Amino acid sequence: MPHNSSARKHGGEQSDGGGSSSKSQRGKAGRVTEDNEKKSSSKRLKDVEISVPIVYGTISFWLGKKASEYNSHKWTVYIRGASNEDLGVVIKRVVFTLHPSFNNPTRVVEAPPFELSESGWGEFEIVISLHFHSDVCDKQLDLYHHLKLYPEDESGPQSTKKPVVVETYDEVVFSEPSESFFARVQNHQAVIVPRLSPSLNLPPPGSIDNMNEKKRGDTKDHPLSQWFMNFSEADELLKLAAARQQVQAHIAKLRRQLNVLDGQPQQFKPTAGQ
């Protein structure tokens, strides 16, 4: 059962030009502060981590009357910054590996926004391989996502307007990043960096160039952005804090009871009916 790819195979046509120009811009910034960077580039910042909050997943639409037996849904798989910032600052390219029944199941996306649209009928696991820029990390990171086409609630009729959205929040953590990486991204919105002591002399990032890049690779105005989920840590933190409080109170009570028991081992305890 061959799958026909109707939509574009590579996400973001506009980013092909953007990708190369952003590279040269990075190169320019590199050349200006070359001496500095060469000295500090290979140094790693101990006990420092840089984290990149990401959201990855799929959005799938039923094709309705256009649906055929082997082509019932159109879907998009993507990875975006958690606040829709441009991940291109960290990620060089993303490789989406589809089910082998697709033509050329290995789809490479060279520039942000890192996404891929396809159509088909089946649900399967998609491998999302993140390849980072050379100063970030030379090891790739693989994410796994199950493509969901059919809604949980199977009772109602499918709608072509309301898609099935599955998104996962996570954070990519780089431990002991290189100084050059840190310097490059320290002011970028897509990245969380700790505050370092000012005694460390890091070359400043090329801010203006970054701005231009940002406009192209971010997903703030993405056509599918209306379906993006909101991930707020506040909710979860609240729940966790409340839960911890309860548990701690309970622990305290039990400790008191244990002390009582230890103090008076022969005490007769009345059996309460409750």
Add this chain to the structure above:
Amino acid sequence: MDAKDILGLSKTSFSAPQEKKPRPQKDSQRKPDGISREVYALTGGLAPLMPSVDVSHLKRQSQPDNEKITWRWLPFTSSARTDNLQLYHWVRIVNDVPPTGDYSFAKYNKSVDIVKYTEEEYEKYLTDPVADRFPSSRTVEELKDRYYSVSREILLARAASSADVAGHPLVKEPYNVEQEIERKRALSMVLSQTKQQERKDAEVLAEAKRITESRMIDKGAEEAELHATSTVGAENAERAIVDVESVSPSSNNQLPTAVVAPPTATGDGTSTPSSLRLLRVYLRTDALDQMVQAASSSAGLRTVKRVEQTLQDLGVNVKPKVPTKSVCAEHLELRKEILTLLNLQKQLQNKEAEASSLRDNSYTDIPSTPKQRANRGVDQDRSFIPDSLSFGGERVGKRDQKRKAPGRFSEAPPSPPQSKRPRKFKASDG
């Protein structure tokens, strides 16, 4: 045939022709060339597939026509001997020219210069008040250390000035015990490496080579700065780093530790496991999973399940939906606290069971009074406390309760579940 002779059986006409026929055949079969029959039989009656000794080597190799070889019984001396003993041996003389030179085995007579010290010197420099009094078994390295340090001391003491002996190997490079122990340990590790380990190492080195090569290409193409090598796997991480760094052209300088604001909301147990840190890049959820596993390593599967049930009862996601750094830290702490809670509950239950067995009362009710008291104190509206303590309240009521006190039986099985009565979980859990 011989057996039959021994037994005195007559050779029947039946057997005779049999013997006659196979015998000539066997004889012709058996008769090998070049070696006697018995020796041939030693090989199991089969000829070896390949000659073990090249037959041509057995012939005389040097042609007697070029040279004249004689053997003479001659005396010789050896530099290895300190006496003047005169020994004789056969010498192969070629063309009447006797061989010259020292006895060929004299070079193996190695000797070690051992430092000899006097009693005076011993008392002055070498006495160690404690060590000399007690006999103890010592390792080879310790003995060596003692020997070398003693020699060194004597050398230094005898030298007119320290400059004289500075060139002596003992003074220049003193024996380093720990290094020697390490070195020997490393050697034995290398020696005892299994084939699998060798293969793994070869793979790691090959990968390191590939990485460095690709990096060389990248370096040329992109004008990218040099950066640290990546590690291959967590298990071999430490060895890999050593190997890879030796291969990689980009050597990492020792880093001055950056002064950094410590990561927020981390307790003692929440620092990233070193195996993950070595990976350089990882997902926070994976890090959390590892830390959760580490924290629950002492707990059994059932306990872990109960922790997760408790989480659910508390309205907390078993796997955080928004795994930020602080969320993960809080989550981990919560799990640990729940484990503590469960342990305390078990302790309490055990203590209670002990106490009640001492009292020697018969049980008609479930001895869950301490917990009942605890429950009453807590807000009953919250779904967490009363029923969830039973951890699956519907099921537990049917189970028997095991007693920790030996030989103790409750005449009545646990009373049928009543709506308001909290149930005890099995004491055997975890």
